[in-house]
Amino acid sequence: MTPSASILVVDDDADLLRLMTMRLTAAGHTVQAVASAEAALAHLAVKLPSLLITDVRLPGLDGMALFDEVRARHASLPVILLTAHGSIPDAVDATARGAHAYLTKPFDGQELMAKIHRALMVNAPGPARFDGDGAWRREIVSRSPRMAEVLAEARLVAGTDASVLISGDSGTGKELLARALHNASPRAARPFVAVNCAAIPEALLESELFGHVKGAFTGAQGHRQGLIPAAHGGTVFLDEIGDMPPSLQVKLLRVLQERVVRPVGSNEPVAVDVRVLSATHRDLELAMAEGQFRPDLFYRLNVVKLRLPPLSERREDVALLAQHFLQLLAERHRKPVKGFAPEALEALVTAPWPGNVRQLYNVVEQVCVLATGTLVPLAQVQRALQMPAADVLSYQHAKQRFERDYLNQLLTLTSGHVAEAARLADRNRTEFYRLMQKHGLDPQRYRTDPLATASDFSDTKRSDESST
Incomplete structure (x- = not known):
């Protein structure tokens, strides 16, 4: 079950904001919707939400600049990016730099809720809650x-x-x-x-x-x-x-x-x-x-x-404890690190933890001491956990995976119409056919599927221009 959370949504499309607010509120979340990055920064200065969802293309300060500001000020705040096809490379780059995920417009409502669920489950949405006289147990960090x-x-x-x-x-x-x-x-x-x-x-x-x-x-x-x-x-x-x-x-x-x-x-x-x-x-x-x-x-x-209970029975606390320990240890060791990359945090949450909280503290101290940037990457966490880095791909393999996923998204979106998919990718049909052949993609497989638009977002505008 997805925990209820406060979510800040940023998009200059009023219809999309209204529909997302309705959907997220119905799911039990508290939603603040704004139309610009400047308004989002003003809200973040007053109260930090559990999750930020922002469009990449915004008037004035754009979504990528907003993402950079959030990373600098609130490194542990999870961010989901909404992107049109033309801005997919920006979104992929932001994901490599710590964005939790990105969604391509028009997107499926269930996919959005799944990504929100994953972001909230592996990210600590806020401090531990204490009762009115919580000083007696302040050393015990928990929301389990x-x-x-x-x-x-x-x-x-x-x-x-x-x-x-x-x-x-x-x-x-x-x-x-x-x-x-x-x-x-x-x-x-x-x-x-x-x-x-x-x-x-x-x-x-x-x-x-x-x-x-x-x-x-x-x-x-x-x-x-x-x-x-x-x-x-x-x-x-x-x-x-x-x-x-x-x-x-x-x-x-x-x-x-x-x-x-x-x-x-x-x-x-x-x-x-x-x-x-x-x-x-x-x-x-x-x-x-x-x-x-x-x-x-x-x-x-x-x-x-x-x-x-062992830490494996209170996984809601892993991200909260990890961020708490990181803050304390970064100050002690005078390190600039402020948070964990999303995939690094997920690795922590899903680890077995036979040594419980003591082991978690030791792992966080190790990654903190070895940190060179503001975010702890997955590879450092895997090394500290002595996990195989199976998910760490070479640059070439990562590029091939992205290319195949990108072609798959375009063909799904256009129901297998190669000419339309090539136009969206800004490539000629001959080159597009060559790319499909390289990745073993058959356009016929997509022609039985309807255009991938969500029933929950049926009123949103379909073109790139109207969604940016």
């Missing part, structure tokens, strides 16, 4: 319905002291959700202490969590406060709790039950007031069945369970 459900549940439990177990694959952002829970809680002004149980050697983990006294073990030259006492009054986040050694699981259970810790080497308990959030990528119920995790500790930690 799946994430919205998780965040709604998190907001409900944030105000309590209930223990929360966050599950999800590695790289999904479990610590970010834990921080958001802390920020939305009454403990927000107190410390948030994160501990990665898998990253600390087993011999040191007890001392890190609970602290130790001088002489407790070789090398203990002084007293040390543990991470759990350091979170007093606030929140302690135990990441990868499933990797905690069994010997420490029973001691952590005692902390949760008695609200005291005993530093290593000391018999004096230290009272602690902490809320415990934990996270794991492991199946703890399976670990319990295998005797690797204590059931009593599991039930203490799992008062409320929140599951973060």
